[in-house]
Amino acid sequence: MSATVHRRTHRRRAQGRAGRAGAYLLLTVLTVVFVAPIAYMVIGSFKPAGEVIDGLSGFLPRDLSLGNYTGMLDRFDSPATGRFSDFYLTSLIVAGVVVLGGLVVNSMAAYALARLRWRGRDTVLMVVVLLVILPFEAIAVPLFYLLNDHRNTYYVQFLPFVASAFSIYLFYSFFAGLPKEMEEAARVDGAGPWRTFFLIIVPNSKPVFATVTILSFLTAWGSFLWPVMMVDQPQRRPLPLEIAVFQGQPPYDWGQIFAFGVLMVLPVLLVFLLFQRWFVQSVASSGLKG
Template sequence: MSPMSVVTLARSEPRSGQITVIQPRRLPRVLGALATYVGMTLLAVMFLVPLLFEFIGSIKPNDRVLSEGNSWRAFIPTAITFVNYGDALARADLAHLFINSMIITSSIVVAGIVVNSLFGYALARMTFRGRGLLIGVVIALIIIPFQAIAVPLFFMMAKIEVLDTYQVQIVPFIASPFFTYLFYTFFLSIPKELEEAARVDGAGPLTIFWRVVVPLARPVYATVAILSFLFAWGELLWPVLVTRGPEVRPLPLGIAVFQTLPPVQWGDIMAFATVMTLPLLVVFLAFQDAFVRSVARTGIKG
């Protein structure tokens, strides 16, 4: 629907019942804003309750997490202790799991950015046989969800005996048709003149890419870095399939396993949860706009 037809649609509305009052109506407006704030605050409380419960629970003695869990005291640090963090470190081997997740996630993010942006650049800017076909294939591949290939991929990885390694959790997630497509569309949108000028100056393709294109394309690099970090950091299905012992286990599977191990200490579990949540939340608060823009950008796909 074109913008024009929307306006026409709005115009064609029957006006008979409408009374146009353009007089200043101060009081209702103030009341309206007040109601909005009250509504937004109530909603905000609903969104914050689980997170607050998690943080407060992590600094309370274990028995209090349970005994005070069903009252408002669940959100008051009635007794403060950091013993839970020590216990989670010791009992869940939290530091080790954290390092595992960092290795896996950062490898996927860094390698993925390089591989997918190079491919996206070739598709957007270079002429070669099969380019059109490749673009079509990349777009078609976006539809295949990872879950649809997880079982045969697990079989392949078992056959080449790479289960229980870092590689098996990294390499399959590097190349991504969706991220390639994001890079491709972004590169199409930046003007070619700068690249051409660099070429005239005698720069090679890699130099042009690194010196001219990458700096211009910072927003899409940030988007892909943020999204691939969020996806990789939270991945649970794949480690369920390909890791058995705790050696290369990442955090999401770690917390799933930890809460089933007796004795179940909810304070320790909340400390574990906080260690997984807080770094991400801090990074999010620091780069809020980039996060929000990145997620909004996934909507461009349609």
Template sequence: MNVFRLLLGVLLTVLVLGPLMMMLSVSLNPDEAAISGMLGTAKAFFPSTFSLENYREVITDPYQPFLRYLFNTLLVTICTVGLGVLVNSAAAFALAWGYGSYRKLYVALIIALFVIPGEGLLIPLILMVSRLGWLDSYQVQIIPFIASSFSIFLFYQFFSKLPPELIEAARIDGAKLSTILFKIGLPLSKPVIATTAILGFLDVWNSYLWPSMVTRGVEFRPLSVAMAAFFNSQQSYWGNVTAFAVLMALPVIIVFLIFQRWFVASVVGSGVKG
């Protein structure tokens, strides 16, 4: 049984890391003829040449300014995720510990939003932002996606399990709901914050359909859309294409490594014992 688990673990590791290894190996090889010869063979997974020439060409490309795309993507992602954590956690805390009978109805509506595909809302949404004159801007990529029904529900599930005595004690001391959120709720919800931050980061970072519809030029274009344009212009240069892909994937890997401890804790199941 242990041998079977070991073999299964090795197989899964190979399946996950194999494409990444091939992408890294090809990106380090500046010889396009050699790359064409080793694609489809085992040599593609193991780097035989170590050169940063492909990365230099990607970063210094005057027609596809990678650093501008990176700045755009980082700005949009950080603003969307950061504001999303504040807005969604505040909404969830109000639903969990606020006053009024409306709370259960709102929770039911938020759950119902899960069944609505996001693509079905793109047309009315693009009409709205067009009326506002937001096309080809940063705010059109940020504001519509700050609120997330999934994040609100995730925070709500956590906040609703907090000990009532803890919340009531803070209220007796005269603390307002916002104060309780920032002094008690958010400090205790680090695993949930990490989970929503990672999932939100991945969602915004890899978003393609919406940015391709609302951005026109390189000034506001994110990496996901730029990757498609770069591939179309560099189809015969696999070294440059894979170098672009590695540079695009690197920030995602760094973010996951930073938040993985809280992310794993949230997935396993965390709660406050009282």
């Protein structure tokens, strides 16, 4: 009797060990699949152009140099081509205004909707909820028609994205879940909505501010459709648009294109790796409200 029990636990433990080894093996294989394209880009960015498309030896770190980086920066050195710093500046301005402006504007609106009582609130809330399901793609064409005289400016690239129904909705869900007592004390002490918002609500809502920052930054930094429609002047191109143009112009220098790609994603990748636990949690929490 006890022998069977013993054998069973023994078997289960052996199974557990085998299962664990299997899990690690599977995870390692998957990691290789997920990392390979990124590794290919990074290694290729340090290799001579002719060795980038070279079968599996594209992964071999041979003949490495910074030549592609200096070559790429030299290539973009005039107003006619646009400077690399121009592309970076455009992306930074657009993402910066969309994120910072969006945090202020959307959190204030969400607070008014979630915690203040005013006439018209329910209507506005309903409209916001309806707008959440309207993707930007559905309005890109008329917006392009409407703003055609403002092509190649910075502001046309960020203005449509500052106010965001989705961000308001994320803020709204968070604010609505805060305990009532939190602001009641402040209100009783005579603080108006503005002071209550900035002194009580904002400091207690860091997680939702982090989520909105990360999501809106990733969207703005990768924004592609809108610049394709609105920007043709090289100096005003954001990074994703320029890499698409760059990779389509012969002669193709893939080493330089990869160097461009590495520099384009590097800051985002660093922030992600440094704050990744927090980064992943913020992104994941956006799905729980669904």
